[in-house]
Amino acid sequence: MYSFGSHKLRSLKSFxxxxxxxxxxxxxxxxxxxTRYIGAISDLLSARMKKSGLNELKLRALLLxxxxxxxxxxxxxxxxxxLFSRGDLDxxxxxxxxxxxxxxxxxxxxxxxxxxxxxxxxxxGISERIxxxxxxxxxxxxxxxxxxxxxxxxxKFQSDTRKAxxxxxxxxxxxxxSLPGQSQEPLEFVLLNRDHLESTPQPRAYYNLGDLDYxxxxxxxxxxxxxxxxxxxxxxxxxDHFESEEEIPLEVEIPQVTTETQEEIHLDLQSEEVIPEVHxxxxxxxxxxxxxxxxxxxKDRIRNFLxxxxxxxxxxxxxxxxxxxxxQEMEDLQLSEESIxxxxxxxxSGNAGHIINRLMMDLRVGAxxxxxxxxxxxxxxxxxxxxxxxxxHWIEGILKTVHSERSHLHSLAKGLERIIRFNEKNSxxxxxxxxxxxxxxxxxxxxxxxxxxxxxEHLVEITGNVERLKIASQAxxxxxxxxxxxxxxxxxxxxxxxxxxxxxxxxxxxxxxPVVSQNEVDEPLEKSMSAINSGxxxxxxxxxxxxxxxxxxxxxxxxxxxxxxxxxxVKMKIELTQLKEALEKKAL
Amino acid sequence: xxxxxxxxxxxxxSQLYRVRIETIQPFALMISPAYLYFKxxxxxxxxxxxxxxxxxxxxxxxxxxxxxxxxxxxxxxxPFREAGQKVQALLSCSDAIVExxxxxxxxxxxxxxxxxxxxxxxxKILGPLWWEYPNQGAGIEPYLVTIFVNELCQLLPEGQLLxxxxxxxxxxxxxxxxxxxxxxxxxxxxxxxxxxxxDLRLRILSENMNDTAPVRYWNELDELISLSYDxxxxxxxxxxxxxxxxDRSEKIAQKLEARLARVLSHFMSKGSxxxxxxxxxxxxxx
Numbered sequence: 001m002y003s004f005g006s007h008k009l010r011s012l013k014s015f016x017x018x019x020x021x022x023x024x025x026x027x028x029x030x031x032x033x034x035t036r037y038i039g040a041i042s043d044l045l046s047a048r049m050k051k052s053g054l055n056e057l058k059l060r061a062l063l064l065x066x067x068x069x070x071x072x073x074x075x076x077x078x079x080x081x082x083l084f085s086r087g088d089l090d091x092x093x094x095x096x097x098x099x100x101x102x103x104x105x106x107x108x109x110x111x112x113x114x115x116x117x118x119x120x121x122x123x124x125g126i127s128e129r130i131x132x133x134x135x136x137x138x139x140x141x142x143x144x145x146x147x148x149x150x151x152x153x154x155x156k157f158q159s160d161t162r163k164a165x166x167x168x169x170x171x172x173x174x175x176x177x178s179l180p181g182q183s184q185e186p187l188e189f190v191l192l193n194r195d196h197l198e199s200t201p202q203p204r205a206y207y208n209l210g211d212l213d214y215x216x217x218x219x220x221x222x223x224x225x226x227x228x229x230x231x232x233x234x235x236x237x238x239x240d241h242f243e244s245e246e247e248i249p250l251e252v253e254i255p256q257v258t259t260e261t262q263e264e265i266h267l268d269l270q271s272e273e274v275i276p277e278v279h280x281x282x283x284x285x286x287x288x289x290x291x292x293x294x295x296x297x298x299k300d301r302i303r304n305f306l307x308x309x310x311x312x313x314x315x316x317x318x319x320x321x322x323x324x325x326x327x328q329e330m331e332d333l334q335l336s337e338e339s340i341x342x343x344x345x346x347x348x349s350g351n352a353g354h355i356i357n358r359l360m361m362d363l364r365v366g367a368x369x370x371x372x373x374x375x376x377x378x379x380x381x382x383x384x385x386x387x388x389x390x391x392x393h394w395i396e397g398i399l400k401t402v403h404s405e406r407s408h409l410h411s412l413a414k415g416l417e418r419i420i421r422f423n424e425k426n427s428x429x430x431x432x433x434x435x436x437x438x439x440x441x442x443x444x445x446x447x448x449x450x451x452x453x454x455x456x457e458h459l460v461e462i463t464g465n466v467e468r469l470k471i472a473s474q475a476x477x478x479x480x481x482x483x484x485x486x487x488x489x490x491x492x493x494x495x496x497x498x499x500x501x502x503x504x505x506x507x508x509x510x511x512x513x514p515v516v517s518q519n520e521v522d523e524p525l526e527k528s529m530s531a532i533n534s535g536x537x538x539x540x541x542x543x544x545x546x547x548x549x550x551x552x553x554x555x556x557x558x559x560x561x562x563x564x565x566x567x568x569x570v571k572m573k574i575e576l577t578q579l580k581e582a583l584e585k586k587a588l
Numbered sequence: 589x590x591x592x593x594x595x596x597x598x599x600x601x602s603q604l605y606r607v608r609i610e611t612i613q614p615f616a617l618m619i620s621p622a623y624l625y626f627k628x629x630x631x632x633x634x635x636x637x638x639x640x641x642x643x644x645x646x647x648x649x650x651x652x653x654x655x656x657x658x659x660x661x662x663x664x665x666x667p668f669r670e671a672g673q674k675v676q677a678l679l680s681c682s683d684a685i686v687e688x689x690x691x692x693x694x695x696x697x698x699x700x701x702x703x704x705x706x707x708x709x710x711x712k713i714l715g716p717l718w719w720e721y722p723n724q725g726a727g728i729e730p731y732l733v734t735i736f737v738n739e740l741c742q743l744l745p746e747g748q749l750l751x752x753x754x755x756x757x758x759x760x761x762x763x764x765x766x767x768x769x770x771x772x773x774x775x776x777x778x779x780x781x782x783x784x785x786x787d788l789r790l791r792i793l794s795e796n797m798n799d800t801a802p803v804r805y806w807n808e809l810d811e812l813i814s815l816s817y818d819x820x821x822x823x824x825x826x827x828x829x830x831x832x833x834x835d836r837s838e839k840i841a842q843k844l845e846a847r848l849a850r851v852l853s854h855f856m857s858k859g860s861x862x863x864x865x866x867x868x869x870x871x872x873x874x
Contacts, residue, residue, distance in 0.1 A: 015808075015839075016839055018839075029778075029843065030703060030704055030707075030778060031703070031777065031778045031779050031780075032703055033781045033784065037702040037703045037704075040702035040703075040704070041702065041703070041704065044702075044704060091781065091783070093784070093787070094784060094805055094807070094809060095779060095781070095784070097807065097808060112807060112808070113807070114805070114806050114807055158806075161804070161806035162806060163806045163807060199837055199838075199839075200839040202837075202842060205846060206839075206842050206843045206846045207846065208704070208707055208711075208777070208778050208843070208846070208847055209703075209704035209707065209778075210703075210704040210705065210706070210707030210708030210709075210710075210711060210778060211708065211711075211846070211847065211850055212704070214704060214705065214708070
């Protein structure tokens with residue numbers, strides 16, 4: 001019977017590591033589709049099993065090699081169309097099963113997989129080959145590696161289903177004599193078939209790795225980060241007044257309240273002035289009625305407390321509770337705090353400065369302060385009745401603690417107030433600077449707008465001038481045109497005049513009419529010639545054009561007359577010839 | 589799937605959930621009966637039963653109605669749908685490794701969480717789906733498991749669905765229940781690979797619908813499938829009890845028992861009205 005350690009292996013003819021472990025074994029398992037997270041798994045298992053004193057290097061090596069053995073033994077490249085496509089082609093179609101079991105003396109690491117068809121497992125002589133370190137194929141090479149780190153190696157194979165399992169056994173140090181380096185025991189090969197397959201023996205418990213408190217396990221050795229106070233001292237923020245840490249005097253003088261002290265209490269956080277030095281803040285002298293009522297109310301309770309003190313082991317808590325009750329009662333009595341508070345303290349809780357102000361007021365003259373003073377006053381009375389100095393000491397200690405806490409709170413409030421004032425100051429300065437910048441920019445804007453207006457006006461002027469010049473240039477151009485036209489019309493006039501004269505001459509010669517004098521024609525020309533200037537050019541031109549038209553009309557009329565005269569001449573010639581012929585005939 | 593209340597009165601409007609028809613995908617399995625409002629009848633009339641599906645012509649023909657109406661029962665099963673979405677998102681996490689460039693020589697690298705962390709997170713999502721049923725103990729209804737897996741996995745192939753509906757609706761429902769139950773249990777055991785789960789579901793569905801010989805994995809998956817079948821023999825099983833896996837010899841049963849122990853002690857839901865398809869709060873009158 002195959003054995004390893006003091007316990008016999010329960011079953012070799014079943015799959016699972018629990019068969020090679022005792023009934024008290026815990027088995028941790030994980031299903032995986034790749035070798036990607038083997039590192040994380042080995043981290044977790046190493047952390048989980050650290051206390052068992054295992055060899056971590058061996059454990060991690062065996063986990064890694066087993067995982068790759070299973071993965072490579074099962075992985076086959078996909079061919080054909082996949083119904084559900086896989087983004088990662090290195091993933092297995094179905095998982096391999098990793099188990100790590102631990103009992104009292106050993107650890108078993110097993111990987112269960114289905115051997116792919118392309119891998120032929122040559123079971124004959126496999127144990128000898130692994131022992132002799134002469135593997136035949138990559139599958140056996142991995143077995144050699146496993147064999148090196150493990151104390152025992154078991155290979156199970158079910159030929160009909162090709163289901164395989166490799167189990168590496170590792171002795172817990174000190175429990176089983178383990179061999180250094182390579183194990184001397186050969187690989188145990190177990191051939192299984194469906195008929196003789198046994199059911200897996202039950203371990204104590206199965207644990208999915210996800211059920212482990214992995215966060216805690218993996219961070220087990222890390223201390224929680226905390227910053228402790230330096231050994232060279234805890235430096236506090238600077239203060240502008242002395243913090244009194246003196247003991248509270250048992251006999252406290254209670255000064256009378258005056259209006260002057262009320263003004264001293266005033267704290268103005270809004271102003272930029274330096275805060276004046278804080279004066280001792282007086283309180284209202286408690287009335288005789290107040291002390292009596294307080295004593296009457298609490299004397300029984302204090303006496304009860306004293307009676308209990310001799311019997312109870314921890315009277316301190318009761319003292320604290322009593323003090324708290326007293327404080328509560330005092331608040332209920334509604335002592336005249338309002339008369340002490342400054343008028344400038346605004347009740348608006350929205351303003352941080354006012355809140356700080358109120359806090360400081362409360363610390364100085366509020367319930368805590370009154371409690372302290374009253375307590376110290378009452379203690380004076382109580383001392384007379386109490387014989388045990390421990391009680392007195394304890395009460396005094398509590399009062400000291402409360403006083404020191406109050407001082408601490410006060411210093412914190414001061415610090416906070418300083419910070420607030422500093423921030424307020426900064427923000428005010430920033431605001432002022434921003435206002436100035438705004439003003440400066442506004443002035444720049446006004447200057448620029450003025451300059452812009454001026455340039456616009458200038459532009460308007462310039463455009464006006466340009467327009468005028470344009471007009472002028474256009475006018476001069478017109479003048480030139482007019483000049484040309486005038487010269488042309490002049491020439492036309494002259495030619496028309498000459499024609500006209502000729503016609504008139506001919507007409508006059510025919511009819512004996514007086515010839516139109518040249519002067520009547522030249523005078524308007526001379527007039528127009530003499531009137532050639534830029535201002536009257538147009539008028540003269542118009543006049544000239546009119547004259548030309550008139551002369552043209554006259555010329556046409558003359559022409560028409562000439563034509564008629566010529567026709568008449570022709571007629572007359574014809575009549576003359578007829579007359580001549582008639583005369584000749586008659587003469588004959 | 590058979591159900592009661594084929595028609596609902598108009599007055600039930602305030603209790604019904606509206607869904608825009610255009611948001612319904614073809615061949616998506618309905619999580620409850622789907623109703624349409626007919627003005628002429630002044631009633632809500634069911635057009636599809638639970639686990640039934642619409643084809644593209646049906647959707648285009650019904651689009652004019654704008655909305656489908658679902659009974660208030662869906663409020664109790666929406667958490668199962670959400671759980672399916674969450675697990676799907678979780679299993680879809682992958683490494684984000686960006687190559688370094690001259691502009692960004694040290695890009696941030698995000699690795700997907702290790703498998704055991706995913707298994708843990710998945711169990712925390714699955715845990716509240718188990719309920720303590722009065723007088724019955726911890727359990728879960730197969731229909732609700734189907735709703736969860738339906739959301740987790742991809743849509744089933746149209747051919748399979750059409751063929752199944754045509755041949756035998758009850759068989760199709762049974763195949764859906766069984767395939768979903770196997771996937772549900774596989775998640776409990778840490779089988780956290782979405783493609784594998786889709787493949788597994790489809791394989792089981794096909795085998796059950798076609799009565800073909802089951803394909804063997806030759807590892808503990810076969811044991812898981814066998815156990816699933818034993819715990820859900822037919823569609824008349826109303827509740828699958830968590831203690832089914834206790835005191836059994838199978839290795840898978842022992843593993844499931846350990847995981848369910850954690851579920852029952854830490855994550856199981858408790859209340860006076862656990863979700864159920866039976867009774868007044870469901871769609872099957874008992």
